[in-house]
Amino acid sequence: MRITLTVNEAKREVEIEPGETLLELLRREGYKGVKKGCGSGDCGACAVLLDGRAVNSCLVLAAKADGREVVTVEGLALWSKSHSRYSTGRAKGDELHPIQRAFVEEGAIQCGYCTPGMVIAAVDLLTHNSSPSEAQIREGISGNLCRCTGYVKQIEAIKTAAKRMGEGADD
Amino acid sequence: MTDAREKGFVVVGKSERKVDGIALVTGKPKFVADLDLPETLHVKILGSSHAHARIIEIDTSRAEALPCVACVLTHKNTPPARYTTAGQGYPEPSPYDTRMFDTKVRFVGDRVAAVAAETDAIALKALKLIDVHYEELPPVLSIDEALVNGAPVIHDESDATGIYDASRNTAADIDITAGDLTQGFAESDVVVETTCETQYVQHTPIEPHVTLSYLDEDGRLILRTSTQVPFHVRRIVSQVLGLPLHRIRVIKPRIGGGFGSKQEVLLEDLAGLVTLRTGRPALIELSRKEEFIAARTRHPMRIRVKLGAKRDGTLNAIEMEALSNTGAYGSHGLTVLSNVGSKTLPIYNKAQNVHFFGKAVYTSLPVAGAYRGYGATQGYFPLEVAMDELAERLKLDPIELRRRNHIRSGESSPIFEKLGEGREGVAQTIKSCELGRCIEIGAKRIGWSKKRGKRMRDGSWVHGVGMSVHMQGSGIALIDMGAATIKMNEDGSFNLLVGATDLGTGSDTILGQIAAEVLGVPLSKIIVTSSDTDVTPFDVGAYASSTTYVSGMAVQRAANKVREQIVKVAAGLLEEDEDSLALAEERVKASSGQSVTLAKVCQHAMYQSGQFQIIASASCVPEESPPPFMASFAEVAVDTETGFVKVLNYVAAVDCGVAINPKMAQGQVEGSIVNGLGYALTEEMLISSKGRVRNPSLFDYKILGSRDIPPIEVILVESYEPTGPMGAKSVGEVAINAPVPTIANAVYDAVGVRLTCTPFTPEKVLAAIDAATPGDL
Numbered sequence: 001m002r003i004t005l006t007v008n009e010a011k012r013e014v015e016i017e018p019g020e021t022l023l024e025l026l027r028r029e030g031y032k033g034v035k036k037g038c039g040s041g042d043c044g045a046c047a048v049l050l051d052g053r054a055v056n057s058c059l060v061l062a063a064k065a066d067g068r069e070v071v072t073v074e075g076l077a078l079w080s081k082s083h084s085r086y087s088t089g090r091a092k093g094d095e096l097h098p099i100q101r102a103f104v105e106e107g108a109i110q111c112g113y114c115t116p117g118m119v120i121a122a123v124d125l126l127t128h129n130s131s132p133s134e135a136q137i138r139e140g141i142s143g144n145l146c147r148c149t150g151y152v153k154q155i156e157a158i159k160t161a162a163k164r165m166g167e168g169a170d171d
Numbered sequence: 172m173t174d175a176r177e178k179g180f181v182v183v184g185k186s187e188r189k190v191d192g193i194a195l196v197t198g199k200p201k202f203v204a205d206l207d208l209p210e211t212l213h214v215k216i217l218g219s220s221h222a223h224a225r226i227i228e229i230d231t232s233r234a235e236a237l238p239c240v241a242c243v244l245t246h247k248n249t250p251p252a253r254y255t256t257a258g259q260g261y262p263e264p265s266p267y268d269t270r271m272f273d274t275k276v277r278f279v280g281d282r283v284a285a286v287a288a289e290t291d292a293i294a295l296k297a298l299k300l301i302d303v304h305y306e307e308l309p310p311v312l313s314i315d316e317a318l319v320n321g322a323p324v325i326h327d328e329s330d331a332t333g334i335y336d337a338s339r340n341t342a343a344d345i346d347i348t349a350g351d352l353t354q355g356f357a358e359s360d361v362v363v364e365t366t367c368e369t370q371y372v373q374h375t376p377i378e379p380h381v382t383l384s385y386l387d388e389d390g391r392l393i394l395r396t397s398t399q400v401p402f403h404v405r406r407i408v409s410q411v412l413g414l415p416l417h418r419i420r421v422i423k424p425r426i427g428g429g430f431g432s433k434q435e436v437l438l439e440d441l442a443g444l445v446t447l448r449t450g451r452p453a454l455i456e457l458s459r460k461e462e463f464i465a466a467r468t469r470h471p472m473r474i475r476v477k478l479g480a481k482r483d484g485t486l487n488a489i490e491m492e493a494l495s496n497t498g499a500y501g502s503h504g505l506t507v508l509s510n511v512g513s514k515t516l517p518i519y520n521k522a523q524n525v526h527f528f529g530k531a532v533y534t535s536l537p538v539a540g541a542y543r544g545y546g547a548t549q550g551y552f553p554l555e556v557a558m559d560e561l562a563e564r565l566k567l568d569p570i571e572l573r574r575r576n577h578i579r580s581g582e583s584s585p586i587f588e589k590l591g592e593g594r595e596g597v598a599q600t601i602k603s604c605e606l607g608r609c610i611e612i613g614a615k616r617i618g619w620s621k622k623r624g625k626r627m628r629d630g631s632w633v634h635g636v637g638m639s640v641h642m643q644g645s646g647i648a649l650i651d652m653g654a655a656t657i658k659m660n661e662d663g664s665f666n667l668l669v670g671a672t673d674l675g676t677g678s679d680t681i682l683g684q685i686a687a688e689v690l691g692v693p694l695s696k697i698i699v700t701s702s703d704t705d706v707t708p709f710d711v712g713a714y715a716s717s718t719t720y721v722s723g724m725a726v727q728r729a730a731n732k733v734r735e736q737i738v739k740v741a742a743g744l745l746e747e748d749e750d751s752l753a754l755a756e757e758r759v760k761a762s763s764g765q766s767v768t769l770a771k772v773c774q775h776a777m778y779q780s781g782q783f784q785i786i787a788s789a790s791c792v793p794e795e796s797p798p799p800f801m802a803s804f805a806e807v808a809v810d811t812e813t814g815f816v817k818v819l820n821y822v823a824a825v826d827c828g829v830a831i832n833p834k835m836a837q838g839q840v841e842g843s844i845v846n847g848l849g850y851a852l853t854e855e856m857l858i859s860s861k862g863r864v865r866n867p868s869l870f871d872y873k874i875l876g877s878r879d880i881p882p883i884e885v886i887l888v889e890s891y892e893p894t895g896p897m898g899a900k901s902v903g904e905v906a907i908n909a910p911v912p913t914i915a916n917a918v919y920d921a922v923g924v925r926l927t928c929t930p931f932t933p934e935k936v937l938a939a940i941d942a943a944t945p946g947d948l
Binding site for chain 2: 030031032034036038039040042043045072073076095096100104106107109110111112113114116119137138139141142143144145146147148150152154155
């Protein structure tokens with residue numbers, strides 16, 4: 001069947017297979033930032049934004065994305081610029097979303113395989129709660145498993161990003 | 172203390188950003204399966220449904236007849252050579268007991284056949300069309316069953332080599348003695364004995380094993396694979412497939428975690444053979460379930476430790492007996508067993524009478540292999556629990572007992588020489604050790620003196636604090652080798668080529684920092700290329716806590732040689748003495764104040780006179796293996812009604828020499844601690860009475876998530892290791908050894924029960940509390 005969806009601000013019309021998941025579709029279409037870690041919704045490596053909310057794309061049938069908006073980690077910077085709340089002085093013209101930048105700066109990336117999903121989860125969190133407590137941050141990324149970092153620097157990075165995005169909005 | 176700043180380092184000792192960070196955080200296609208090649212075949216493996224069986228017949232005709240199936244592989248049409256999947260130096264100290272496909276299966280999930288087809292779905296469908304006729308054999312489901320007289324023999328094949336005693340299911344055996352144990356115990360005032368058991372656990376890298384193979388334009392086999400050991404992969408695949416080594420190129424792109432599991436050659440032979448047979452690219456990605464069932468695990472062990480001490484707490488004798496379950500194959504069996512002793516016993520070098528012995532035993536259970544910590548993790552459990560018990564018997568603070576016995580700078584241990592990795596070790600004297608300060612700082616940060624022995628109650632919860640101390644090594648002395656090549660470009664940048672393998676640890680960044688420091692340039696001027704057997708010089712790969720110390724030293728040496736060439740050219744340009752020149756801020760500066768840019772030096776060398784390429788290579792084979800040290804502390808609360816153990820606070824004070832990149836070093840410790848906490852509290856592969864893994868998913872096998880972790884404070888207590896690059900030692904493994912004994916000792920402090928069997932689930936803790944005299948609480 002054919003579906004139409006927006007991926008990273010670009011409208012796409014694609015042919016999908018019966019039973020194909022959004023994860024499979026996105027990777028097949030070249031969005032390799034969407035990672036497969038388990039295929040059963042346990043690890044969060046495949047998280048993308050579907051109409052602005054983080055979902056495990058391995059649990060979403062591609063057909064369910066018909067007519068909807070998908071943002072993958074590749075499109076975050078672009079997407080954040082087109083959304084007014086991130087069009088802050090600091091983020092403008094930056095290649096990275098503030099969360100991505102904080103992940104790089106805070107040493108929150110080791111192997112990088114969980115990173116795209118973790119960043120997507122953090123974007124969802126900060127979109128809906130601009131100054132989360134540490135417990136809320138832990139809750140917000142609790143669907144994303146990381147075996148390298150022990151989460152310490154990832155939590156720090158999200159705190160840093162929240163602070164910066166808050167400051168940016170006040171500017 | 173000498174630290175990085177006092178040494179005047181500019182790039183080293185700074186938390187430089189990861190060189191691949193931006194590509195990773197923006198989802199660039201850097202991983203194995205991110206490369207789409209036309210005509211790629213998808214390969215699926217048929218795993219054995221029995222724990223122990225002979226394959227009487229396999230009929231693949233129905234699978235082969237299925238449209239879009241390109242090839243089916245079984246023992247009938249694949250090379251029979253025996254090898255080991257352990258990616259170790261050559262000759263490997265692991266037995267050659269594995270075949271690509273065998274006529275016998277030895278665990279549930281063992282390779283029976285493989286199908287390459289146009290799609291995953293077709294390959295999976297074809298697997299179901301393969302008819303296998305098994306003759307079931309009795310399974311062997313524990314160490315004790317394996318060692319009993321008349322036990323079924325798991326490796327009864329005649330062509331395996333390197334097995335210690337196949338008829339007794341013994342893959343490896345070790346027995347070493349220093350001093351006189353009998354006398355040691357006889358002269359001891361106090362003797363304690365502890366036996367601990369550890370469970371089956373898995374590495375669970377978020378990226379499961381994956382390999383993509385294809386032929387290049389010249390028909391050479393290219394293996395793009397998620398491995399920690401690209402050069403060992405090339406050698407082992409060449410050996411298994413009988414393909415000349417020069418016809419194989421192994422490329423390691425980014426890999427999604429390894430933790431030892433990717434020190435195994437699990438898929439490359441298969442993908443390679445499919446490509447050779449069909450001429451087409453072949454992709455094998457293990458599913459999460461397959462990863463759990465058929466990849467590798469940490470050796471489950473039962474270890475007994477007996478300590479003898481004088482009344483003042485000085486250790487007199489240590490006996491350690493380890494029984495290790497290596498599963499169906501002996502991969503890393505001998506060397507992991509060695510490290511149970513070699514990485515633990517030297518820490519208490521005051522004990523002059525030491526006996527270490529043990530066996531690695533075959534069972535028809537999942538295969539064990541290399542796992543971060545590599546035996547030391549298992550060994551420290553009984554050792555540090557026994558030390559806690561000894562302290563209690565001697566009425567000494569556990570901290571004081573450690574202080575009186577731990578190894579110090581300028582000291583040695585007979586174990587260094589007696590016990591190496593599967594053979595004799597290498598004598599060494601410790602040249603850097605800040606363990607004493609680690610203990611002191613860690614105790615202060617956890618609030619030891621305020622909290623120890625207080626058993627503070629909060630309803631049904633009782634609080635306690637525990638500690639343990641640890642060491643590891645830095646590479647394998649006189650065995651490991653790393654090499655580096657540095658080439659200068661005319662804009663003053665450098666290509667750094669290393670065989671070393673960044674598995675997410677950040678070694679590309681750290682090795683780049685070492686080169687940048689020597690060459691007087693910012694990290695951005697070092698272009699790091701790693702782990703491509705056609706392009707980079709040899710390196711054994713990422714294991715044994717070797718990369719910073721061994722590969723880092725190779726980089727430092729190569730950079731020094733390049734520096735000499737630069738200085739020579741610059742001396743001519745500036746008409747200055749070579750001795751008066753220094754490299755800094757991308758220039759060669761003379762003490763007179765004259766200077767020239769590196770770009771100009773290279774342009775001169777390339778285009779103007781006496782032309783040559785500024786380039787050099789260097790190797791490092793370490794002569795010793797300086798241990799990093801760690802003092803570990805935890806505060807726990809134990810619910811006496813449910814047995815639940817909550818970790819409230821974790822403090823790790825670590826001496827890894829000079830931390831080349833402090834944030835990355837902390838990250839190694841944080842990740843290790845959280846992995847170790849999972850090992851202590853929640854992780855366990857459950858295995859049925861038929862040998863089947865019952866919980867092969869990340870839903871049913873619990874690794875810790877962001878809500879499960881306590882506050883973790885990591886303190887880097889810097890020392891300067893004179894034999895290391897810029898004073899560095901290793902940091903990748905040591906901390907994973909700590910949580911199990913630290914938590915066990917903290918639980919004892921809280922509720923007075925000794926936990927000796929991991930994981931410390933509420934059920935076990937409650938049972939232990941119930942078994943203890945109620946009056947004790």
